Amino acid sequence: MAVGILPVQSDPTLLADIRRYGKFDPTGCYQCGSCTISCDLVEGSVSFPRKSIRYALLGLRAPLLGDLEPWICHDCGDCSIVCPRQAEPRISMATLRRFLSGQYERTGMASKLLTSRAWYFGSLAFAAVLVVLLILCYHLWYVGLPFSGLATPLGMEHMFPTMTYFTLTVMLFPVLLLLSRVHRVWLLTMGGEPRPSIPFSVYVIEAWTYVYQSVTHSLMRKCPERGRWLGHWILALGTVMMLTIKVFALRWFQTDNIYPVYNPQRWLGYLAAAFIFYGIGDILIGRVRAKKEIYKETRLEDMVFPILLLLTAFSGLAAHIFRYTGLAFAAHCTYALHVIVATPMLVVEMPFGKAAHMMYRPLALYFQAVKERAAQLAPAGEVIGHVV
Ligand code: SF4
Numbered sequence: 001m002a003v004g005i006l007p008v009q010s011d012p013t014l015l016a017d018i019r020r021y022g023k024f025d026p027t028g029c030y031q032c033g034s035c036t037i038s039c040d041l042v043e044g045s046v047s048f049p050r051k052s053i054r055y056a057l058l059g060l061r062a063p064l065l066g067d068l069e070p071w072i073c074h075d076c077g078d079c080s081i082v083c084p085r086q087a088e089p090r091i092s093m094a095t096l097r098r099f100l101s102g103q104y105e106r107t108g109m110a111s112k113l114l115t116s117r118a119w120y121f122g123s124l125a126f127a128a129v130l131v132v133l134l135i136l137c138y139h140l141w142y143v144g145l146p147f148s149g150l151a152t153p154l155g156m157e158h159m160f161p162t163m164t165y166f167t168l169t170v171m172l173f174p175v176l177l178l179l180s181r182v183h184r185v186w187l188l189t190m191g192g193e194p195r196p197s198i199p200f201s202v203y204v205i206e207a208w209t210y211v212y213q214s215v216t217h218s219l220m221r222k223c224p225e226r227g228r229w230l231g232h233w234i235l236a237l238g239t240v241m242m243l244t245i246k247v248f249a250l251r252w253f254q255t256d257n258i259y260p261v262y263n264p265q266r267w268l269g270y271l272a273a274a275f276i277f278y279g280i281g282d283i284l285i286g287r288v289r290a291k292k293e294i295y296k297e298t299r300l301e302d303m304v305f306p307i308l309l310l311l312t313a314f315s316g317l318a319a320h321i322f323r324y325t326g327l328a329f330a331a332h333c334t335y336a337l338h339v340i341v342a343t344p345m346l347v348v349e350m351p352f353g354k355a356a357h358m359m360y361r362p363l364a365l366y367f368q369a370v371k372e373r374a375a376q377l378a379p380a381g382e383v384i385g386h387v388v
């Protein structure tokens with residue numbers, strides 16, 4: 001018996017909805033298939049990336065929402081280079097990913113931030129101003145400084161344990177928000193009426209795919225531009241190392257725990273910072289030069305995450321250096337700057353902006369692997385997932 005077959009209706013508003021998220025103009029495409037042949041990421045597919053784009057053009061909203069292929073695309077751009085009609089399938093796939101990110105989030109906040117520059121930059125600025133006010137309130141009322149005493153060289157010690165709680169809160173906020181969307185992504189891409197008969201054991205067996213894809217970015221390695229994979233991988237490694245240090249070892253940064261320069265804990269932090277600088281430098285230089293296909297059509301919003309991450313790393317490093325050299329006031333100010341920059345990145349960009357792809361992409365690859373394994377196990381004739 002066929003399971004998971006959905007009624008299909010064309011939605012005339014879908015195309016306009018998608019175009020709110022960015023450029024989507026594949027109408028010149030005459031289905032020559034050159035993009036499919038040129039793509040190194042899929043083997044044996046006769047429709048990638050054209051299927052997702054056709055869903056959009058035909059107004060097939062439910063199949064598009066259930067489609068995982070936009071996340072398999074890693075933006076390398078070979079398809080756009082070979083396209084004889086300049087239909088720019090790479091850019092269409094990137095717009096579809098933003099559209100899907102907007103649909104995966106229930107409150108509509110991601111949709112607002114991904115479609116409106118005013119909302120996006122306004123939210124970042126709002127979060128930064130809120131942190132400034134928190135810092136002022138903390139010093140004036142909690143610490144009890146007079147307003148004129150704000151220039152007092154307090155160092156950073158007085159912020160503990162407040163600093164620990166604040167850091168954990170703003171770091172856990174995007175993680176919990178992103179995790180709360182897993183069920184909706186699952187419903188859209190694996191659910192539907194009637195539910196596909198995928199045994200729970202298949203989800204368990206394929207769980208390693210999520211970890212493997214998160215850690216290795218293995219599909220991006222298939223892109224001809226190997227340096228891009230290395231830059232991304234090093235950046236992700238440095239970011240995870242730094243977040244882990246901050247979450248589990250924030251006490252390292254306290255004054256009574258000042259370590260000599262040869263201490264391995266310091267070198268672990270320096271190594272993470274070096275990885276972050278290398279990865280961001282690779283991305284920013286590529287985007288500014290915009291010579292490669294992957295960096296064409298860079299949107300202003302695409303620059304925000306790497307710039308905020310760069311400023312966060314610089315200000316954190318500066319606070320660290322000032323503290324270790326005994327410049328208490330400079331350490332105090334640069335740490336405040338560090339928090340003012342890092343917080344909007346963590347509470348706005350990561351859960352609602354483009355950076356959310358860090359969770360959606362491995363999740364989609366995991367669900368895709370589940371579907372493929374379930375299809376192998378299914379009795380002949382049974383259909384898994386959406387059918388159009
Ligand atoms: S290469 Fe261009 S014209 Fe040919 S199928 Fe792909 S998008 Fe369409």
Ligand code: SF4
Nearest residue numbers: 039073074076077079
């Ligand atoms: S951008 Fe790269 S990965 Fe994406 S469809 Fe085109 S060739 Fe394939």
